[in-house]
Amino acid sequence: NAGVMQNPRHLVRRRGQExxxxxxxxxxxxxxYWYRQLPEEGLKFMVYLQKENIIDExxxxxxxxxxxxxxxxxxxxxxxxxxxxxxxxxxxASSSGQLSHSEAFFGQGTRLTVV
Amino acid sequence: SQKIEQNSEALNIQEGKTATLTCNYTNYSxxxxxxxxxxxxxxxVFLLLIRENEKEKRKERLKVTFDTTLKQxxxxxxxxxxxxxxxxxxxxxxxxxxxxxGKGTRLHILP
Numbered sequence: 037n038a039g040v041m042q043n044p045r046h047l048v049r050r051r052g053q054e055x056x057x058x059x060x061x062x063x064x065x066x067x068x069y070w071y072r073q074l075p076e077e078g079l080k081f082m083v084y085l086q087k088e089n090i091i092d093e094x095x096x097x098x099x100x101x102x103x104x105x106x107x108x109x110x111x112x113x114x115x116x117x118x119x120x121x122x123x124x125x126x127x128x129a130s131s132s133g134q135l136s137h138s139e140a141f142f143g144q145g146t147r148l149t150v151v
Numbered sequence: 152s153q154k155i156e157q158n159s160e161a162l163n164i165q166e167g168k169t170a171t172l173t174c175n176y177t178n179y180s181x182x183x184x185x186x187x188x189x190x191x192x193x194x195x196v197f198l199l200l201i202r203e204n205e206k207e208k209r210k211e212r213l214k215v216t217f218d219t220t221l222k223q224x225x226x227x228x229x230x231x232x233x234x235x236x237x238x239x240x241x242x243x244x245x246x247x248x249x250x251x252x253g254k255g256t257r258l259h260i261l262p
Binding site: 040067069071076077078079080081084091092127129134135139140141142143144145 | 155183185187192193194197240245246247250251252253255
């Protein structure tokens, strides 16, 4: 059984470039969450998606950031015109249903470095 | 807004002893609380979930308590081992079924 797969594991981008982070949830899971983590900091919620729908994007900056979870294929977190402050670890999690009744499975994260 | 507090200082415990980690929260009445383990460079791994109507939950050497009056959860690891060394994250249910994490407590089990 494959867990949550994130790729790439490491991503280096120059300022102004675009970063695309991919997340394949556990097979059969329809709930996807994206979190961002800075060194020595906790996980900060960014966005919660179900298939083809954004449920809650309250933690995601309105500009430059977008997320999708299409009917087919992985969830994508897209950061346009990256800046140094975007450097962080981005984690994706998936669950089979509501988190009050099912656990969240996390991927190993994508470490984005903006140079 | 909801605030989750975990001891930011690392906790050093002698092997074989019980490690106890604390999670306090304010401005919220969560329906459930979760604990995760995170190793360096890895994603969090779910350990336990405890609901508001449960006082205590156990899983092997792990025990979690949930006191909704004190707004506190305690996470215990009994007979601790060096392999238990990691960062432990407390998480509460947030609005719209997302989970909100504390910053975590680093635990070092000393051989």
